[in-house]
Amino acid sequence: MSNQRSTADTAVSDYAPIPESSFGPALNEQGYAVGRVERNLYWVTDGVYQAAFLTTQDGVVLFDAPPSIGHNIQRAIDEIAQANGVSNRVAYLVHTHHHADHGGASSLFGTDVVRIGHEETRRLLLRDDDPARPAPEETFSDRRTMEIGGERFELAWHGPNHTPDNSVIHFPDHDALMMVDIVNAGWVPVYVVNLSDDIPGYLGMPATALTYPWKSLISGHLGRLGTRADVQLHQRYMSDLEASARNALDTVDPTPYFTAGGANVWAGVKGYLNAVGDATAAPVMERYTGVLAAADVFTPDVGFWLMESIRLNHGYGLPVHP
Structure with a gap:
């Protein structure tokens, strides 16, 4: 995978170069890369999304099915199965959460596959009624240890975070953790703090991840596996x-914005909050550009919504009228 800019999008040239360390392996002619995590645990990526799979005596256990990878998931499994003389049949599919961008290729694996997920994942998929994402038949509430075909992995839900149902998968015998949509290894989060429903819950998940023993992180996004150092760097970025x-909420004076807005109070609110958001993002964007990919692209949006979470979830910057 190379650091190429699109000639059709001249605005891209306004952004900082992407650090080479943020890229993963080159994609093949079909548009995917597949590699070994540890022993018989593998991961597949299209450079934007990731899935993982275990080869076992009872068939393949697939973890997530992003539609952007789509049929390349089976091609990657076929490649590994042929090289190792094992079954290429997907017998189980485990969902990390209900979002379509991570599960929209589930239906490609037919009706015989056993689907597994959190009980809230089942409820939300039944609600969404998307034929591309059949709801899991087997569910868990907080924790569940699975043993399939001589292999073991652990499912755990640590409360709402990116979504109400987003769960982690620990592979203790493969020195790996799958935690999706929290840390983007080598990159900053995207819109609305990685499009998270519960920002305080999202902020707590990296520390939770570090309580597990693991070496490789399957993060669900972008082109490479993550490391514990990636999680720690993400924590520093979010902490900064x-x-x-908090400093911006303490120091930006709302008076001129509400004065300028006059009777149009929403104009005053917009002017003030935009100013606080800009003041939040500026020093962090400067500090992390060249360290985390796209720090100059998404830090303003992430900073704005983190600031709003601090206001609305923690009450910071909302003084009581005397």
Whole structure:
């Protein structure tokens, strides 16, 4: 995978170069890369999304099915199965959460596959009624240890975070953890703090991840596996953003924005909050550009919504009228 810019999108040239360390392996002609995590645990990526799979005596256990990878998931499994003389049949599919961008290729694996997920994942998929994402038949509430075909992995839900149902998968015998949509290894989060429903819950998940023993992180996004150092760097970035947001709430004077808005109070609110958001993002964007990919692209949006979470979830910057 190379650091190429699209000639059709001239605005891309306005952004900082991507650090080479943020890229993963080159994609093949079919548009995917597949590699070994540890022993018989593998991961597959299209450079934007990731899935994982275990080869076992009872068939393949697939973890997530992003539609952007789509049929390349089976091609990757076929490649590994042929090289190792094992079954290429997907017998189980485990969902990390209900979002379509991570499960929208589930139906490609037919009706015989056993689908597994959190009980809230089942409820949300039944609600969404998407034929591309059949709801899991087997569910768990907080924790469940699975043993399939001589292999073991652990499912755990640590409360709402990116979504109400987002869960982690620990592979204790493969020195790996799958935690999706929390840390983007080598990159900053995207819109609305990685499009998270529960920002305080999201902020707590990296520390939870580090309580598990693991070496490789399957993060669900972008082109390479993560490391514990990636999680720690993400924590520093988010902590610096939080500190900057609190400082901005302490120091940006709302008076000129509400004065300019006059009777249009929403104009005053917009002017003030945009100013606080800009003040939140500026020092962090400067500090992390060249360290985390796209720090200059998404830090303003992430900083704004983190600041709003600090206001609304923690009450910071909302003084009581005397």
